[in-house]
Amino acid sequence: MRELLDDLDRWRAAGKRCVLGRVVGIEGSGPRDPGAAMAVNEEGEVVGSVSGGCVEGAVVAEALEMLRANSDAKVVTFGYSDDEAFAVGLTCGGTIHLFLQELTW
Amino acid sequence: MSLYDELARRLxxxxxxxLAVVIDGPHAGATMLVSxxxxxxxxxxNDELTRVAARDTLGELEAGRTSTRHYGPQGQTTPEDLVDSPTVRVFIESFAPPPHMVIFGAVDFTSALxxxxxxxxxxxxxxxARKVFATARRFPMADDIMVAWPDEVFLTHGNHLGPRDAVCILTHDPKFDVPAIQGALRTKVGYIGVMGSRKTHAKRMERLAEVGLHSDELGRVMSPIGLDIGARTPEETAISICGEIIARRTGRTAQxxxxxxxxxH
Incomplete structure (x- = not known):
């Protein structure tokens, strides 16, 4: 989170909406620990990362859709072991749970 | 000031x-900040959920842990109260201060490390201790520079050093090394490394025994410092030292x- 502050400040000062994505759980092998964070603004600008690059693209798409639809905060799961998992997996074979939320607080 | 602004200020x-946030259950997305x-x-x-989870969040912060906790909608924590009750999952993220590395010796290796x-x-x-060497001009990347003998350094920082922190002694000078090692051993610092050739190391160990340190205490001292990766330049040596610090913390073999x-992982 710390590494996102400068960009988040800039976006907020410019009145840009953004979604914060945080790793809240991992199963098996995961490249980033809980707390790893990324943020996506309404123009598709991205800072931070939540994996070794495996799922960031899918997070951006999901975040933009959330902003468009004014969606509530939610947990999304990436990885092959979950029935409801997104189509995108982690190359390391683990499962990663992300909490996505528009930064309104 | 928004919650985010206050979080940014504290970080x-x-x-x-x-930071604690409801990730599942009623009020998903509700967030609180605890220090x-x-x-x-x-x-x-929910007031009761906030009260109970805030108490747990402080505990997690003290341990420097990030975790997910489960509660009932009114903060219930006992398993009987949670039967047939929807579960609220709360993600607690601790932002502990960064780990601290104290480097003794303003030498060539210091800037790379x-x-x-x-x-x-x-x-x-x-x-x-030498004012001409310990300057911000030579070490612009350092957060603090202390022109001081080891005793004074440990008086200032000793109480704060813990398992995530490191003391690296690069001085090569017994009149500095010995008090620095003694001072570091009196702290709870997780890593103590001392630079020197095998010969210097052997002589240093004799001196430390002379000043009354026991072999079980000296077992905490990594000397000669670093992993055996054939490092020669200051930069390579810095990587060798940092690799050892990580491997010691994680308990891995560094193969x-x-x-x-x-x-x-």
Missing amino acids: RAHTPTA PGEPVLGGLG ARAAKLLGYRVTVCD SLSATTGAI
């Missing part, structure tokens, strides 16, 4: 703080992954 000031000795900011949508430590997120303090089996 930049290195104030220990933790020791400060009133709770924000909340989790300080740079590598900054890369890993350490707060770096460089200490040397090539291609030569081992089992889980990587």
